[in-house]
Amino acid sequence: MTQKAIPFVDLIAPHHEMAEELIDVVRHALATAEFVGGPMVEGFEQEFGRFCDSRYCxxxxxxxxxxxxxxxxxxVHTGDAVITVPNTxxxxxxxISQVGAVPEFVDIDARTYTMHPEKLREHLGTCHIDRTANKLRSRRTGRPISAIVPxxxxxQAADMDPIxxxxxxxxxxxxxxxxxxxxAEYFSGKRRCWLKTGSIGKAAAFSFYPGKNLGACGEAGAVTTDDEELARNVRMLRDHGQNQKYVHSMEGYNGRLDAIQAGILGIKLKHLTRWNKMRREAAARYHQLLSAWASSLVVPYEPAWARAVYHLYVIRTHDRDGVREQLSQSGIGTGIHYPIPLHLQKAYSNLGYKSGDFPNAEKACSEILSLPMFPTISPQQQSEIVETLLSVSEATAA
Ligand SMILES: Cc1ncc(COP(=O)(O)O)c(C=O)c1O
Structure with a gap:
């Protein structure tokens, strides 16, 4: 056992320095009854849109x-196919399924773990153009392909230029x-500038699940886009298809951002740049501590076009399960993101994929291990983690 258990993620410490401000959000909501919609939601949307260099949030x-x-x-319509990756x-x-479309997978890059542009090119090359509908049709499913979700x-950003x-x-x-x-940022060679994730595609989806780099104290998410009409449609979809009370131009959902969560997110957003910097520093320390072990461990690869914000620090090792068990016995929390690629999940057996279809994703799933990563992880904690990790790796190699 290490001196003190090291959690995989610390969701308590970050709140200490802002506890009063967070409690004030709840007080404000109780005093004003602004629970749904209102200034806290609008204020956060503006700030987060600005953070992402996106016109609308x-x-x-x-x-x-x-x-x-x-x-x-x-x-994206019912009956379409949408291309994404199996390691997510x-x-x-x-x-994708809930929109009525069907997911189609392309493999990931073995080093970045994100969509492999060449695999995407190959997949699109197998599709054919339906001249009547002027649509690209998947040979696999016969469905029209309408979107790509990197x-x-x-x-870390996917390689967006070729996509x-x-x-x-x-x-x-x-x-x-x-x-x-x-x-996270991506250097677009085409546009010759760094772009923030969330500002690169037609639209982007963010989660503010508590463990994310920007996490709510509950459930929350956001769509960012530069497209005014798309933003208007998302606003209607999240609110029962209405843009005016009880006037429904379509059916929608109950999918609004809770006002208390928005207030909380607004306060935490002020710390996000610093927290991301702390994560990058922690990642650099891990890199350095692990660099001598490149033969038995693979550390995250950050291409020149990426500035990652290390939501997770994911290494690779052949004896992943053994290493994980030993770390756990030493009180060190770890995670696997993700142990089974989606195309081999029972939930998708109907899609007809088989083992061997996406070798990079399959191999990664059996070797990846997420080490503890959070902004306030200390150099001493990291040294302890790496010491334990290396003692296990050495014992396995001996
Ligand atoms: C890659 C990815 N996509 C989508 C989601 C869904 O977000 P949420 O849990 O907020 O619905 C998550 C959250 O874990 C995620 O990691």
């Missing part, structure tokens, strides 16, 4: 709502799954 109930509403508002949280594909995983080029070439919409990447 619409607060919703969760990241899953954000993805679902963004896809619907971006014009199931919410990415749930949202996932900015573990706090956007392919989308443009085939007239497809790109909706970013930015649920793990608040503040």
């Amino acid at each position: 619409v607060g919703v109930g969760s990241g899953t709502d954000a993805l679902r509403f963004a896809l619907m508002a971006a014009g 949280f199931i919410a990415t594909t749930e949202a 996932v900015h995983l573990y706090g 956007l080029d392919l989308a443009e070439e085939h007239d497809l919409t790109v909706v970013e799954d930015a649920c793990q990447a608040h503040g």
